[in-house]
């Protein structure tokens with residue numbers, strides 16, 4: 001049995017990490033039995049979540065988990081994609097994981113109001129007297145990461161333009177197809193669904209990523225359809 005190590009549900013999401021959601025969606029698509037357990041970044045193989053334990057084999061990183069499902073279980077989830085389609089899929093995967101992700105990190109962690117409705121919850125177990133200091137320390141670290149990555153150096157208007165490019169590209173690729181690459185779900189849907197459905201979360205407020213997704217009816221319908229089918233307990 002596979003164990004998926006997660007953060008656990010938070011602020012209205014089955015998991016606050018889009019990478020954990022992606023890994024869970026991959027497992028759902030694979031049809032393999034799995035269970036979920038709260039993990040710790042302290043003991044995670046790469047200090048990040050998700051990771052899985054597949055009968056004693058630890059696999060960190062959502063993409064390495066996908067490759068592991070193919071190599072160990074013969075489940076490729078590539079819906080018979082050609083090499084060119086796989087290349088497009090990988091490019092879109094990188095758009096989500098290496099660009100859109102940082103837009104989401106920026107809005108969740110550096111916008112005070114969004115932080116208060118969302119990630120502030122992570123610090124509830126810190127003693128009240130230290131809570132402010134600890135959360136400021138972590139937010140400073142996130143700000144540093146965003147400076148290093150580069151997105152933190154843009155103005156809000158510039159960041160929004162880039163975000164619109166990300167979301168607009170996802171909507172254009174989806175078009176009127178049921179899934180990102182055709183009539184059958186593929187591993188790319190695990191990633192795109194995780195990011196788009198998380199962005200739509202109303203509880204965090206009218207975030208730039210939510211606004212961007214709401215401009216594309218096809219993406220909204222896609223996220224709603226997949227959420228109902230694969231995560232029926234996830235309330236929009």
Ligand SMILES: N[C@@H](CCC(=O)N[C@@H](CS)C(=O)NCC(=O)O)C(=O)O
Nearest residue numbers: 017018019047048049050061062063
């Ligand atoms: N490339 C990894 C990224 C995972 C990742 O960045 N996870 C974040 C949560 S969204 C994390 O665990 N961050 C902890 C940290 O950076 O200290 C994957 O695809 O699984």
